Amino acid sequence: MNHVVCIAYVPDTETKIKIGADGRSIDEADVKWIVSPYDEYALEEAIKAREAKGGTVTVVTYGPARADVGLRECLARGADEAVRIASDGLGEADSLGVAQALAGAIRALPCDVLWLGNKGVGTDAQTMVPMLAELLDLPHANLVTKLEWTDGGVVAYREIEGAREVVEMPLPCVVGAQKGLNEPRYSSLKGIMAAKKKTIAVKKPADVGVDPAATTGEKAAVRWTKLELPPARQAVKLIPADDPGKAADELVRLLRDEAKVL
Amino acid sequence: MSNVLVFIEQRDGKIRKASFEALTLGREVAAKTGGALGAVVAGSGIAGLAPELAAYGAAKVFVADKPELALYSCEGYTAALDAAVTAFAPAVVLVPATSMGKDVAPRLAARRKVGLLSDVMSLEVEGGRLVATRLVYSGKARATVTADPGASLQIATPRPNVFPASKGAAGAGEVVALDFAVTIRAKVVKMDVAETGEIDVAEADKIVSGGRGIKGPENWPVLKALCHELGAALGASRAAVDAGWIDHSHQVGQTGKVVSPTLYIACGISGAIQHMAGMGSSKVIVAINKDAEAPIFKVATYGIVGDMFQIVPALTEAVKKSKA
Ligand SMILES: Cc1cc2nc3c(=O)[nH]c(=O)nc-3n(C[C@H](O)[C@H](O)[C@H](O)COP(=O)(O)OP(=O)(O)OC[C@H]3O[C@@H](n4cnc5c(N)ncnc54)[C@H](O)[C@@H]3O)c2cc1C
Numbered sequence: 141m142n143h144v145v146c147i148a149y150v151p152d153t154e155t156k157i158k159i160g161a162d163g164r165s166i167d168e169a170d171v172k173w174i175v176s177p178y179d180e181y182a183l184e185e186a187i188k189a190r191e192a193k194g195g196t197v198t199v200v201t202y203g204p205a206r207a208d209v210g211l212r213e214c215l216a217r218g219a220d221e222a223v224r225i226a227s228d229g230l231g232e233a234d235s236l237g238v239a240q241a242l243a244g245a246i247r248a249l250p251c252d253v254l255w256l257g258n259k260g261v262g263t264d265a266q267t268m269v270p271m272l273a274e275l276l277d278l279p280h281a282n283l284v285t286k287l288e289w290t291d292g293g294v295v296a297y298r299e300i301e302g303a304r305e306v307v308e309m310p311l312p313c314v315v316g317a318q319k320g321l322n323e324p325r326y327s328s329l330k331g332i333m334a335a336k337k338k339t340i341a342v343k344k345p346a347d348v349g350v351d352p353a354a355t356t357g358e359k360a361a362v363r364w365t366k367l368e369l370p371p372a373r374q375a376v377k378l379i380p381a382d383d384p385g386k387a388a389d390e391l392v393r394l395l396r397d398e399a400k401v402l
Numbered sequence: 403m404s405n406v407l408v409f410i411e412q413r414d415g416k417i418r419k420a421s422f423e424a425l426t427l428g429r430e431v432a433a434k435t436g437g438a439l440g441a442v443v444a445g446s447g448i449a450g451l452a453p454e455l456a457a458y459g460a461a462k463v464f465v466a467d468k469p470e471l472a473l474y475s476c477e478g479y480t481a482a483l484d485a486a487v488t489a490f491a492p493a494v495v496l497v498p499a500t501s502m503g504k505d506v507a508p509r510l511a512a513r514r515k516v517g518l519l520s521d522v523m524s525l526e527v528e529g530g531r532l533v534a535t536r537l538v539y540s541g542k543a544r545a546t547v548t549a550d551p552g553a554s555l556q557i558a559t560p561r562p563n564v565f566p567a568s569k570g571a572a573g574a575g576e577v578v579a580l581d582f583a584v585t586i587r588a589k590v591v592k593m594d595v596a597e598t599g600e601i602d603v604a605e606a607d608k609i610v611s612g613g614r615g616i617k618g619p620e621n622w623p624v625l626k627a628l629c630h631e632l633g634a635a636l637g638a639s640r641a642a643v644d645a646g647w648i649d650h651s652h653q654v655g656q657t658g659k660v661v662s663p664t665l666y667i668a669c670g671i672s673g674a675i676q677h678m679a680g681m682g683s684s685k686v687i688v689a690i691n692k693d694a695e696a697p698i699f700k701v702a703t704y705g706i707v708g709d710m711f712q713i714v715p716a717l718t719e720a721v722k723k724s725k726a
């Protein structure tokens with residue numbers, strides 16, 4: 141069984157965000173980049189499945205050259221192959237543009253299960269799983285916290301508001317990983333050494349059938365026109381706690397009369 | 403630019419609150435675009451929902467009523483939405499950014515090859531295009547995003563609990579039955595509903611959350627009592643979830659749920675950036691923590707520096723008293 145895992149290489153969640161000079165993107169100068177945390181769950185589940193049933197695991201990203209570091213990290217953890225669709229020098233693409241590029245690359249790969257994170261940290265869009273499934277004409281389940289294998293398919297447990305849906309689908313299919321699915325492994329020293337020797341297949345957008353001029357920059361389906369720091373919250377109003385009863389009464393009064401939320 | 407179509411989410415024949423919020427927003431957008439407001443609902447045995455939607459201003463209610471739509475499936479419900487788009491030719495489609503909406507809207511966007519303004523916190527119409535703001539980089543920045551005005555369709559998913567729901571001048575509520583073919587490969591065979599009476603954090607108007615400071619699962623009753631008095635949902639930090647004290651469905655944050663309640667009470671939670679990514683857009687935040695230096699106080703509206711095991715029971719009593 142063959143697996144493809146989509147990897148987004150994103151600013152570390154701890155990174156301090158500074159607004160770039162253009163006022164519509166981040167200043168990348170001091171940013172530390174990481175493989176998006178949910179993608180680690182996706183990769184782990186794919187590697188576990190390959191270990192159990194054989195096949196290959198290919199990681200794919202759409203991004204600039206720095207993303208190779210992320211791909212190599214995935215190779216070190218146990219992925220077999222890596223593909224990067226080069227976005228170097230191109231304007232930003234929105235989710236649809238990225239999905240079209242990824243779909244183009246994935247069509248050329250052997251793929252029984254396509255794995256993604258349920259959400260890429262950074263843009264926090266949470267749109268790629270259904271978009272890619274639609275473009276590739278595959279069934280999908282997103283927000284998956286548990287997965288079971290059946291004859292020719294999977295049973296995915298998906299977390300929704302106040303309930304859990306049990307989804308049955310045949311292969312090939314798309315799975316969006318949510319925390320809880322597994323505990324991602326670290327890369328071993330042996331894995332790191334082996335990963336150094338592997339080559340990353342770098343493809344131009346044209347190689348995967350997309351025209352960046354039609355999907356990036358001014359032509360992107362969604363454009364970021366401004367990026368700003370969120371307005372600072374007012375300083376906290378501290379309530380003295382010497383007497384818990386009085387403190388509680390005062391808090392209730394403030395919530396009711398001042399904040400008007402009770 | 404004119405007609406506005408809103409996707410309505412129902413469960414067991416009951417319309418979810420986020421759908422009324424989206425419908426109210428849709429009514430405002432339609433007033434600006436000068437178009438009609440339509441609603442689309444999918445399920446089985448749901449034709450009776452139309453009057454409720456008309457009360458919010460829906461002129462037309464597109465109904466996809468089929469036995470195979472009884473339980474949600476992305477393929478089935480997207481087919482319904484897509485059929486309504488064909489029938490109503492809207493310029494704007496709004497879908498609540500719930501786990502269902504965030505499943506259906508991107509499929510529609512990819513099918514129609516148009517962009518999607520995801521999880522928006524504000525929505526305006528400027529010169530024929532939607533302009534929205536949304537939180538990015540774990541809530542550390544706010545982006546203004548616009549849809550391509552040349553697109554055949556502009557889609558946005560408004561974040562639940564952010565936009566108010568209110569009835570307006572009633573619409574005609576004309577029911578239009580949708581007829582379309584549907585093939586469902588990913589089938590929801592079962593839905594396990596959480597403990598009865600429990601409110602999910604993602605939908606809650608008020609949340610009381612506990613972190614590592616709760617010390618162990620035996621202490622949840624302390625917070626649950628406050629939840630009960632407030633009608634609040636119980637939330638948790640990742641530390642509490644990872645310790646195995648509570649199910650992940652309660653987790654708020656980067657790798658949990660993103661919430662926007664009117665009131666968020668954080669008890670024994672330090673306020674790590676990944677936790678704030680999930681609750682930073684709450685309207686009023688209360689922090690109860692014994693460490694005055696805890697970062698949660700930087701975002702809190704009100705704070706009490708003290709032992710939660712003394713403060714929280716007192717607060718439960720105070721709320722009870724205030725209602726008497
Ligand atoms: C990729 C990634 C994703 C993450 N995702 C999430 C996420 O989704 N959600 C999330 O919450 N975290 C997430 N985290 C973890 C996050 O970084 C923190 O570790 C976590 O939020 C800490 O939880 P906590 O505040 O409960 O615990 P701590 O940081 O240990 O804080 C406990 C607090 O309780 C206080 N306290 C202790 N006893 C009492 C008492 N008796 N009375 C009052 N106060 C008391 C202490 O002063 C302290 O401030 C993520 C981390 C990473 C790296």
Ligand SMILES: Nc1ncnc2c1ncn2[C@@H]1O[C@H](COP(=O)(O)O)[C@@H](O)[C@H]1O
Nearest residue numbers: 146147202256257259260265266267268
């Ligand atoms: N540029 C990218 N390259 C490869 N995969 C991506 C990219 N962006 C997003 N993804 C995948 O899509 C998932 C969801 O991202 P999103 O829908 O953008 O929040 C991520 O967890 C990745 O698996």
